[in-house]
Amino acid sequence: MTSRWTTAVLDTDQPGGWAVARSPEGFLFDDNGALFPREWLKRQDLAILAEHGIGHLDGEPVYLLELRSHSEVPGCQWKGLRAFMLEGDHTVYKVLAYAAQIGTWAREHRYCGNCGQAMSQVPRERAMYCQPCDLRSYPRISPSMIVLVTRGDEILLARSPRFVSGVYSTLAGFAEPGESAEDCLIREVREEVRIEVRNIQYMGSQCWPFPHSMMLGFHAEYAGGEIVCQEDEIEDAQWFNVHELPPLPASRSIARYLIDVYVARRLGHAEPVLPG
Numbered sequence: 001m002t003s004r005w006t007t008a009v010l011d012t013d014q015p016g017g018w019a020v021a022r023s024p025e026g027f028l029f030d031d032n033g034a035l036f037p038r039e040w041l042k043r044q045d046l047a048i049l050a051e052h053g054i055g056h057l058d059g060e061p062v063y064l065l066e067l068r069s070h071s072e073v074p075g076c077q078w079k080g081l082r083a084f085m086l087e088g089d090h091t092v093y094k095v096l097a098y099a100a101q102i103g104t105w106a107r108e109h110r111y112c113g114n115c116g117q118a119m120s121q122v123p124r125e126r127a128m129y130c131q132p133c134d135l136r137s138y139p140r141i142s143p144s145m146i147v148l149v150t151r152g153d154e155i156l157l158a159r160s161p162r163f164v165s166g167v168y169s170t171l172a173g174f175a176e177p178g179e180s181a182e183d184c185l186i187r188e189v190r191e192e193v194r195i196e197v198r199n200i201q202y203m204g205s206q207c208w209p210f211p212h213s214m215m216l217g218f219h220a221e222y223a224g225g226e227i228v229c230q231e232d233e234i235e236d237a238q239w240f241n242v243h244e245l246p247p248l249p250a251s252r253s254i255a256r257y258l259i260d261v262y263v264a265r266r267l268g269h270a271e272p273v274l275p276g
């Protein structure tokens, strides 16, 4: 199967193609979606900070116009990336997710972290370059572990104060320097709920562009301890029976996938597929 969307570093001097516009208010969209004819979009009154050629959708080049601020475009509105994930076409969401990460990274790497001078985009490579330092900065990706801990028919789910009211999810956390994926998982579960785990099994991964996580998903079995929630980070954590689950995370998230796979296995149902 060929993918509809492939990333590429495109020359912004070439005319034509599609473009998406991103401001701090999110992506521009109208009744036809978030992709606009690029030449038309560039004629609008937009505060363009940078332009990036980001890939091909159905063979057509796609560019990102990264804006300093949002502006009114007749017939159009602005919407955050999360809303596109929840509602929109999955391939378009993937284009926007990539655009968001490239836009954020390039915006935050306009100046060299070593000497403070302006950096420039490297032609044909996704990198920012500082000539005096001969330093290249590449897009930032933050590995994060996410794990469903289970105990027979029970699964361990927790709430962060940041979650939508009522929703419980799997435990997650960013890897620290010096850790393996397993070290990180064990530490995070210990820190967040003071539970020990065993039989760690890798389940799959997902890009999570909020703003630049790479989620590595695992299943682990309960090995010991009583739940003690980490102050400020975890509002509540409980063992839930697979027959009696609380409101769960969005269906396109790997958190939901980890839960759905386990529940399907316990109940003898067909297993879901991990959204890319």
Ligand SMILES: NC(=O)c1ccc[n+]([C@@H]2O[C@H](COP(=O)([O-])OP(=O)(O)OC[C@H]3O[C@@H](n4cnc5c(N)ncnc54)[C@H](O)[C@@H]3O)[C@@H](O)[C@H]2O)c1
Pocket: 142, 144, 146, 169, 170, 171, 172, 173, 174, 175, 188, 206, 208, 210, 211, 213, 215, 249, 253, 254, 255, 256
């Ligand atoms: N796709 C999914 O299903 C899913 C589900 C849950 C969490 N997540 C994501 O997993 C990631 C980690 O989860 P968490 O928020 O529980 O992390 P966490 O438990 O490590 O705690 C968050 C804290 O980590 C620190 N932090 C922020 N960015 C960091 C970085 N890049 N490296 C190291 N520390 C950093 C901050 O102090 C932040 O408050 C987040 O991006 C979150 O959105 C994704």
Ligand SMILES: [Mg+2]
Pocket: 171, 172, 173, 192, 233
């Ligand atoms: Mg966490």
Ligand SMILES: [Zn+2]
Pocket: 112, 113, 114, 115, 116, 117, 130, 131, 132, 133, 134, 135
């Ligand atoms: Zn420098």
